[in-house]
Amino acid sequence: MKVQRHFSAVSLIAAWLFLAIPFLLVMFDWQSSRQREFDRHVKESDQNTANLLEKMQVSNNWEYHVLLQLNAFHRELRSKIASDSTNPGAIIKDIYQQSLATNLPPHHIAVAYKSAAQNQLNNLFMNSTLATANRLRSFAKLMSEKPDLKSREAARVELSSMCGFPVNANSIVERQDLINAKEEGILLPFTSVNDSVWLYWFYPREIDDRLMVCAVFETAKIPTNYAYNAMAKAVDSSDRGFAVIPFAGNSKAFWSPFLRQHPQLQNLIQREAALLPLKQVRKEYGRFNIYTAPVLVGEPSLLFLVGKRLTSPPLTAGEGVFVIGVFVLFAGLSLMLLQRRVFRRGWRISIALVLLIAFITIFYLPASIGRIVVRNYLDSRFSARRQQAESDLENNLQRLEDRYDLAQADLFYRLHHLELYPDIMQQLADKKPKSALKSIDEQVKAKYPTTLGNSLLLLTLQQDDGNNTVWLRKTKNTSDASEMFATLLKSVLLKFRPELAVSGGSGNDKLSLNEVKDEMISDFLIKFFQGVLGEEMFYRLLASPTDLVEANTTFIKILTTGVPIRISGVVKGLLLIMWSEFFEAEHYITFLKKHKEERADNFEFVAVRKGAFHGHHRGTTKGTPPAWDLIERTRRVGIQLTSREQMTTEDRLLIKTRPGKSLTMYILAGITSLRHIFAEQKDLENLTGNLLVFVMLLLSALVAVLYWYFMSPLKQLQKGLDNIKSGDYQSRIETDNRNDEFGNIGRSFNAMAKGLEEGSLLGKFVSSAVIKVVKDKSAFEKAIKGEKREMTILFASLKTGDAQDAEAFIEQLALHLKASQEAIRPTAGVIDKVMENKILVFFDHEACNGADQAVKQAVETIFALRSKLAASNHKSYYGLASGQVVAGILGARNLRLDYTVIGDAVNLAARLNALAADDSGSQIISDETTRSLLPDSTKAENLGEISIKGKIAPVATYRLSTRT
Secondary structure, X not given: OOOXXXXXXXXXXXXXXXXXXXXXXXXXXXXXXXXXXXHHHHHHHHHHHHHHHHHHHOOOOHHHHHHHHHHHHHHHHHHHHHHOOOOHHHHHHHHHHHHOOOOOOXXXXXXXXXXXXXXXXXXXXXXXXXXXXXOOOOHHHHHOOOOOHHHHHHHHHHHHHHXXXXXXXXXXXXXXXXXXXXXXXXXXXXXXXXXXXXXXXXXXXXXXXXXXXXXXEEHHHOOOOHHXXXXXXXXXXXXXXXXXXXXXXXXXXXXXXXXXXXXXXXXHHHHHHOOOOOOOEEEEEOOEEEEEEEOOOOOOXXXXXXXXXXOOOOOOHHHHHHHHHHHHHHHHHHHHHHHHHHHXXXXXXXXXXXXXXXXHHHHHHHHHHHHHHHHHHHHHHHHHHHHHHHHHHHHHHXXXXXXXXXXXXXXXXXXXOHHHOHHHXXXXXXOOHHHHHHHHHHHOOOOOOOOOOOOEEEEEEEEOOOOEEEEEOOOOOHHHHHHHHHHHHHHHHHHHOHHHOOOOOOOOOOOOHHHHHHHHOOHHHHHHHHHHHOHHHHHHHHHOOOOOOEEOOEEOOEEEEEEEEEEOOEEEEEEEEEEEHHHHHHHXXXXXXXXXXXXXXXXXXXXXXXXXXXXXXXXXXXXXXXXXXXXXXXXXXXXXXXXXXXXXXXXXXXXXXXXXXXXXXXEEEEEEEOHHHHHHHHHHHHHHHHHHHHHHHHHHHHHHHHHHHHHHHHHHHHHHHHHHHOOOOOOXXXXXXXXXXXXXXXXXXXXXXXXXXXXXXXXXXXXHHHHHHHHOHHHHHHHHHOEEEEEEEEEEEEOOOOOOOHHHHHHHHHHHHHXXXXXXXXXXXXXXXXXXXXXXXXXXOOOOOOHHHHHHHHHHHHHHHHHHHHHOOOOEEEEEEEEEEEEEEEXXXXXXXXXXXXXXXXXXXXXXXXXXXXXXXXXXXXXXXXHHOOOOOOOEEEEEEEOOOOOOOOEEEEEEOOOO
């Protein structure tokens, strides 16, 4: 009787979720890695946009863009000509036409080149987009190390003619000497009464002396929106644009080509312009990111940079194959699960797969979470290291100036405490002012951290007796200079304040010390500076005392201080000191260049002079183009800036620039390499990656061990069951003294196999039906009473011959019995009796799942048995009959019992078997009932009717043929 099975929806869902766990973990891990990479790209994009916005804030003037384009043009020429110098003129012309011809404002340009076989620059290319003649042909001669007077004069005449006013060629030569090692050209203005002309040149003689670029621009010919259009060419793209919105005035807003195509963005920007604060702001609008910041150079305006927001990139081919593979595998396993749980058919999901999924889930989950945690930690650590590097760079720049302050403080302290120098004080006490001033000039120097250079320019000592002594540094005739300055000081003072003079009749008018002290630090100094420095320098100092002063192409910043001289606590003189802050700073910077141990590790700096003469620079490293660009922007806006552009290059440089606060004459650029941080990050990522692979391999090995631990006894159990199924009842499982559940299962199996072995041994002497009845109490009770059952009865007989001895006869019967057992084993048939050469076998219709199956199994038994006997040259004959029989146990309970079947079907089968012995055909004879149940593959031939003893009506007989 078949059992109706139902599936539970809850159990199906639970099994499906269990099956889905490892796939969900794999997809979650993959998506996390993909999202991490996308977040990194978004962060880099935001940082690049912020850097670009900082550049654009100071890009609102034409000279900045001209400088960038010409510098880039020079570097590209150097690179192309270095790789192919066969025809440099053609290369120069091609690159000029591609990058400069339409991008520069109206200009004159000249490019000179010096080959390996030449000793001087020769003009290879000249062009002009201005109406005036290009007279830059002689400019290249000024670039030699020591141009002669003829070359200077020729260049002066041509430049003056082209510019329309006198040009000092010597100034160009002196400036070139200062920028020989500078990786950036210089752009200088020459202003006349009516117009302004700007001169650019780039000839880094100490870096590459083969190529020079020179250009001239007239400001009146430069388009008003040139800077904006240049920015648009550099910034605008298919997914990014910008706008410049003036705060007031008659200027119109500028929209880049990208924004001209998006009116809705224009309306938004015009609304937001009046509401946003004057600082950097980031906003989101639809699928766009909008960055805004105030313009720092030029007309007060608000700058808007608009870009499309990054979206998650589409799947690559490899990612697509991975995702499809995961889903196909999951779908296949899900289909297998659905078929087995619902339809009870299809491939079986083995317990091995269940265990494998469980093990993967158990170990992959912590490994996946651990990998995510480690990655986030490494990212956070890397970000913290970069921030720390930026902070260290800023601190090192500040420390650079702090140490300079200490050096200055040390100098002032020594000047105000001359008692630290006993020999100087002794010279003052002995009335030896010249010797004292000379000793001050030689000995009093800043000694932090060690002795620096001397920055003193002029020392004057007014003594209490009215005598004034002057010490002029680096003068051949110090005595004459002292007398000159003493006379100058005294005459100017007396002329400015005649009431202070004391007439003595001798012409040696003397002033009291207090009177000199009062006057030397007031109006007298004005006349003094006018006389010593000259009117031009004096008034420039007066107009802007904190700016640099240019006088004959030499910059100096002069400070004065007055120091009272006390001897034994009594003021005996007043020391007036004039010193150069520029010399003091230069000595300090030179000291740092020479003593690397005095600088922080991984810290290089460049100090560039402010003002128009920014070509003069000192530093511990050569400035890179991004560094010079950042210095130029800092010079224009006067604020601290940071460049991270070179962090993506091999050098991994971080650059910060700031206007000097203590080193007021300089722009300071600090440079640090983050290569070690990136290398350390990469090493850690590789280490964690290798460690992860090792852990995954270790976990895989652990999964394999656990899989073997659990599956090995299960496989042994499966093998044992297969052996039992095939009749090998001696099969046993090795328990290896295991005390777990698998050990218990193994011992139970062995006990079962032992029982089956004993039953098999009994089966050699007793039929399987008797064994079944004996073991089943309820079946035993039924068998005692007897029960009617539908069966197919088979009599199988062996032809033994007539003249044989007993041993041979027994041997043939044993062969017949063994062959019969082997043939019947795959079926539900039961050997009931062995009667000499005849064997009675019955096939219970219920046990065989129907009458047709019983007949089919009986026929299969006949053919299998005949085949086995024919292999040993034995013949057999068979009788088949189907019908109702009585099955039960015969005999007394306290004596021997016998389980058998009796009835018409048994008798009929015996008669048919006897009839088959003399059959000339297949010798397989069946009745009508059996013939009607034959399978299609077996044919039957009607032999007619015969009379059977005990039956009134004749019985139809049939000969079964071989299978088709």
